[in-house]
Amino acid sequence: MELTHQAEQKGFLVKAVGVGCAGLIDLPNRVVVRSPNLPGWVNFPLGQRLSQDLQFPVFIENDVNCISYGEYWLGGGRDLGDFLCIAPGTGVGGCLIVNGKAWQGEGYSAGEIGHMTIQPDGERCRCGNHGCLETLASASWLVWRAEQWLRQGAKSSLEKDVESPGGLSAEIIYHAAMAGDQMAQELFQLVGTSLAIAIANVVHLLGISAVLIAGGMANGWEAFIDPLQAELERRLTMMPPTDIRVVKAQLGDEAGALGGAFLAGREVSLTMGV
């Protein structure tokens, strides 16, 4: 109610609410089919339950799809047309925006680019597969790999950070890379080349010409974009690499909330004719 009041004070009339949630989302029925981070939510009618509490129509969508909608509406995706969004953070999410809508796939399963195999004999991912993009380009695996390389005797300025109370983080590794630390730079090279391989695979299949990189790891853009572009040139053999635009998200943490608003506006106009 407080948010409704704030919106009204700014001259907005609230007609619906959009909510982003991790997991497989049945958009028409406003149901969380299942969510790896919310184990109890199997076929959970989140939209309906929130509608009862909030007294507004509530529409729900996958969280990375919401980020993509936000960037499509007001951020880095505004003039891209159809695009692939990759969001490496704790994991690696993905979304394909086609004709202004997130491609849902059979069973709402599209967008799991984080579990595309990049290294057939790579590390075992939480999904059970080996060498998923997530094991190479997510923040959590970046930290894991840094700690492993240090244990194996790699020399790096990060040695002092791994002993500190908070330990390593993707942000600390990024700053070390930018300060010239070779191991940190190699870690981000791996992020960039792995993202490039995934992008080339998608581009070869779909002929899509724009990629937006969002999520927490987008903050490390300067540390991985050069190796990403170089690897993309090597991997894209069926079209000129210059035809593919790779851009950084612009809205940061607000992208998901803005995408939720975009979704609510679109769905309310479709369902209520306003």
Ligand SMILES: [Zn+2]
């Ligand atoms: Zn996986």
